Amino acid sequence: MYLASVMDLYSRKIIGFQMGDRMTKELVIQALDRAYHQQRPGNNVLHHSDRGSQYASHEYQARLKTYKMKGSMSRKGNCYDNACIESFHSVIKKELIYLEKFKTREQARKRIFEYITCFYNAQRIHSTIGYLTPNECERMYRKTA
Numbered sequence: 001m002y003l004a005s006v007m008d009l010y011s012r013k014i015i016g017f018q019m020g021d022r023m024t025k026e027l028v029i030q031a032l033d034r035a036y037h038q039q040r041p042g043n044n045v046l047h048h049s050d051r052g053s054q055y056a057s058h059e060y061q062a063r064l065k066t067y068k069m070k071g072s073m074s075r076k077g078n079c080y081d082n083a084c085i086e087s088f089h090s091v092i093k094k095e096l097i098y099l100e101k102f103k104t105r106e107q108a109r110k111r112i113f114e115y116i117t118c119f120y121n122a123q124r125i126h127s128t129i130g131y132l133t134p135n136e137c138e139r140m141y142r143k144t145a
Contacts, residue, residue: 001019001020001021001105001108001109002019002020002021002022002023002027003018003019003089003092003112004017004018004019004020004023004027004028004030004031004054005031005085005088005089005116006031006032006034006035006047007084007085007088008039008134008138009048009084010137010141011129011134011135011137011138011141012084012088012126012128012129012134013121013134013135013137013138014088014116014120014121014134015034015035015038015039016031016032016033016034016035016036017031017034018030018031018034019108019109019112021105023054024054025053025054025057025059025060027054028049028052028054028055028060029059029060029063032047032060032064032067033063041069043068044068044069044070045067045068045069045070046070046072047064047069047070047071047072048072048074048082049071049072049073049074049082050073050074050082051073051074051076055073056073088120091120092112092115095115096111096112096115097112121133121134121135122134122135
């Protein structure tokens with residue numbers, strides 16, 4: 001199973017994600033759509049991704065334009081450009097995927113959904129955002145904005 005995810009770099013919150021049997025452009029577009037519809041960001045958002053064919057596809061780039069987002073891609077061969085989302089994927093593997101044996105894909109989907117929405121965004125603190133959870137960081141930002 002593949003997980004496509006979109007992170008808000010300010011709050012470290014996973015704001016959109018989608019799971020599927022294959023890593024396709026449709027999968028990453030669905031994750032982007034969820035992120036956009038959940039957050040409703042203003043114009044001129046910078047959207048960073050790796051150089052995968054799914055993100056470079058005409059359809060994905062067109063969706064960014066529709067949402068008035070500016071696309072930014074990692075430099076070729078440089079994983080550090082995408083370090084935050086790579087770190088999230090490493091964390092979910094260490095804290096969930098490698099620790100549980102899933103009997104079905106549906107069970108895996110449910111647990112990944114719970115991990116992201118109930119634990120990662122709501123309970124897991126991050127040193128880079130002042131030892132707050134992503135949800136707390138987002139709430140504080142909205143209060144001051």
